[in-house]
Amino acid sequence: MKQNDDRDKGVLEHVLKQWVVDAPLPPGFQNAVWDRIARAEVTPPSAPGFWALLARAVEMNLPRPKFAWAYVTILLLVGVLSGTLAAQRESTRMNAALGARYLKSIDPFHRSPSD
């Protein structure tokens, strides 16, 4: 078995030594190869940034119905919740201001905590 392998190897080496490539290279082939090597060395491929990854994820996933519905539902809930909370806070503030205004109309010397 080993003898066969050695013999094949010897034949292959012999054939390769005799092989002559006579097809001409395209013009500027060598320069083009060296240019590509030089470019690859100057600008190594960098990892994509956060925004690029995000954009790619959005582009790939958002058109899928499940993702689209989930995204829209979450944003709708965020809008409803934040709108309700902001309204509650503002109403509390306005109610306090109106109460203070009522008292001030009865007692001009009254000082509310905000005075």
Add this chain to the structure above:
Amino acid sequence: MKKAFLILLGGLLLCTAAFSGFYYIGTASCRSMMNEPQPGLAWLKNEFKVSDADYARIVQLHEAYLPKCGERCQRIAELNSELEKQVSQASTVTPEIQKLLDQRAKMRADCEAEMLSHFLTVSRMMPPEQGKRYLQWVEQQAFLNGQAMEAHHH
């Protein structure tokens, strides 16, 4: 890419619309009270669930109270002014200054008594539970229990 962008934009618009809508609805009653001719009284009606008939009587009472309150405030302001003048000319508490202090204290006490009477009358025009709550709220506002004066010493 275009579809994804449209969905992204649509979601953001929906979020903004939901926020604005719920904020607008949630603050509508307060904004409406602010635009009333007498916002303080409109607040009273809303806060203590006063009926329209009782509200009309409370408004009448309030309008009758204000001129008398204005007169008392004017009198206190005159006494303050006179007191300042006397104090600026004296190096001790003169009998005139003492008299002015007594008069001002009496006037303030009268003011507080009138205010208390007004609050009690208003509370009686409300449903009993609300009237009680109204009086509790008035008490919390510090001017019937003398907290405003005491606060200066803490």
